[in-house]
Amino acid sequence: MVYNEKSFAAAMAEISKRRADARFRYERRFAEVGERYPEISEQLRAISETSLNLSRLVLQKPDNAEKIIQDVKNNSLSNWANIKKHLAERGLPEDYLELRFYCEKCEDSGYCEGRICECVKRLICEIDCEEILKNSSLALCKFSDFKLDYYSNSVMRVENGEVVPRENMAEILNYCENYAASFGDDSPSLLFIGKTGLGKTHLSLAIANEVIKKGYSVLYITANELVNKTQNEYFGKEKSNETLDAIFSANLVILDDLGAEFDTKFSLAVIYDLVNTRQNRNLPTIINTNLSASELVGEYNERIASRIVCCYKMFRFFGKDIRQIKSRSERSH
Numbered sequence: 645m646v647y648n649e650k651s652f653a654a655a656m657a658e659i660s661k662r663r664a665d666a667r668f669r670y671e672r673r674f675a676e677v678g679e680r681y682p683e684i685s686e687q688l689r690a691i692s693e694t695s696l697n698l699s700r701l702v703l704q705k706p707d708n709a710e711k712i713i714q715d716v717k718n719n720s721l722s723n724w725a726n727i728k729k730h731l732a733e734r735g736l737p738e739d740y741l742e743l744r745f746y747c748e749k750c751e752d753s754g755y756c757e758g759r760i761c762e763c764v765k766r767l768i769c770e771i772d773c774e775e776i777l778k779n780s781s782l783a784l785c786k787f788s789d790f791k792l793d794y795y796s797n798s799v800m801r802v803e804n805g806e807v808v809p810r811e812n813m814a815e816i817l818n819y820c821e822n823y824a825a826s827f828g829d830d831s832p833s834l835l836f837i838g839k840t841g842l843g844k845t846h847l848s849l850a851i852a853n854e855v856i857k858k859g860y861s862v863l864y865i866t867a868n869e870l871v872n873k874t875q876n877e878y879f880g881k882e883k884s885n886e887t888l889d890a891i892f893s894a895n896l897v898i899l900d901d902l903g904a905e906f907d908t909k910f911s912l913a914v915i916y917d918l919v920n921t922r923q924n925r926n927l928p929t930i931i932n933t934n935l936s937a938s939e940l941v942g943e944y945n946e947r948i949a950s951r952i953v954c955c956y957k958m959f960r961f962f963g964k965d966i967r968q969i970k971s972r973s974e975r976s977h
Contacts, residue, residue, distance in 0.1 A: 650890065651861065655767035656754055663745070663752035670743045677731075677741060684730050687723050688741070765859045772856050772863075785849040787821050795963045802962060803936070809963040813843065816959050820847045824854035829895070831928040835952055837937060838961025841968060844932040848898045851930065860895035867905040867915065874914050888914075892921050895928075902933040903943055916948045923951060931956065 678685040728738040745752045750761035795810040823831065836844040852862045865873075870887065877884040891897055899918065905911050922929050931952060933940060941949040 649893070650886075651768045651771045652764075654771050655764050658767055659752055659754040659764060662747075666743060666745050666752055670741075673740055681730065681734065684727055687727050687730075768861070769856050769859065772861060785846045786853060787817065787824075787847075787850045790817055790843065790846060790850065792817070794966045794969055800962055802960075807962050812960070812962055816961070817847070819959070820851055824851045827851075827855045827858060827860065827896070827928075829926065829928075831896075833923070833929045833956045834931070835956035835958045836930065836932045836961060837935070837940075837958060838963075839965065840934050841965030842961035842963050843966060844961055845900055848900065848930050848932055852896070852898060855896055861893075862896045862898065863890055863894040864898040864900065865891070866900045867902045867911075870899065870918070871905045871908075871911045871914050875910060888917065891918055892925070892927075896930070897922060897927070898930045898932070900932045902931050903935040903940070907943070912945060912948065915944070919948060919951050923955060929956075 674688070678688070727741065731740050732738055747761060747763040750756040750763060754761055754764045756762075792810050792813055795813045797808060797810045799806050800809055823834070836848065838844055849864070852864060856862050865887075870891075873887045877887060897918070902915070905915075919929070935943060937953055937958065940953065943949075944952075
């Protein structure tokens with residue numbers, strides 16, 4: 645599993661903060677009990693002193709080491725039982741003086757049995773979702789929110805024949821659900837083609853939602869934003885490859901609105917770099933565009949167009965702008 649470096653660092657920083665918070669709360673409870681209940685504080689001090697003197701006692705009587713250790717253990721257990729009893733009598737939980745971690749499994753270290761703990765994976769998922777929400781005009785979508793009713797059930801004439809938009813979208817929706825459910829490093833790249841407002845971004849983000857839940861890293865970016873960010877990093881005072889590094893390492897990249905960016909040599913180079921590098925690394929990419937397949941070939945040079953058209957699994961979206969249909973429906977109500 646490959647994690648976004650930035651998201652992983654942010655998750656581990658949060659884990660470290662959680663551990664520090666747990667320690668702070670633990671020490672504060674100890675201080676509170678010591679101040680309010682001296683009798684409990686005395687027993688705590690006795691446990692602490694016995695533990696500190698254990699090494700000295702063992703060194704003094706090495707032949708009795710095993711018995712000394714067991715006696716100290718029994719004494720500590722007895723003292724702790726009395727402490728818990730006193731706490732309960734004062735309306736406090738029995739575990740009030742125990743160190744409580746956010747994640748008991750890894751004790752807020754981020755690792756469990758030498759592997760990244762599930763709590764870190766969940767944090768990375770949340771961070772990746774927040775990042776997508778910042779970059780997308782839509783919230784992370786769900787497949788269950790995708791309504792086929794907005795697509796016509798009548799035959800529609802298209803460039804290469806006829807299609808029933810609702811039937812077409814039902815097939816695309818089914819494919820996307822299966823794609824997300826079985827997503828892995830060997831998943832194919834997808835090309836969503838269609839006019840604006842037909843659900844391309846919705847389905848892309850629904851895939852992202854499910855893929856992130858599985859623990860994979862997902863990066864969503866518009867073509868225009870990709871070019872602008874890369875250009876600023878490349879020509880800025882402090883040169884950086886942050887955006888491209890993230891794009892080249894993410895398990896899934898969603899490139900939205902291809903064709904809306906300014907057509908320059910630099911933009912063509914960036915788009916080619918994304919498509920070519922991820923293809924060479926066998927990393928799946930989803931590209932959304934309002935351009936038709938022929939317009940895509942005409943808009944981009946052969947090196948880019950051939951890689952996208954020939955190597956991506958293509959889906960054509962047909963119908964009327966759903967956003968306009970929703971808007972009219974809301975106004976009528």
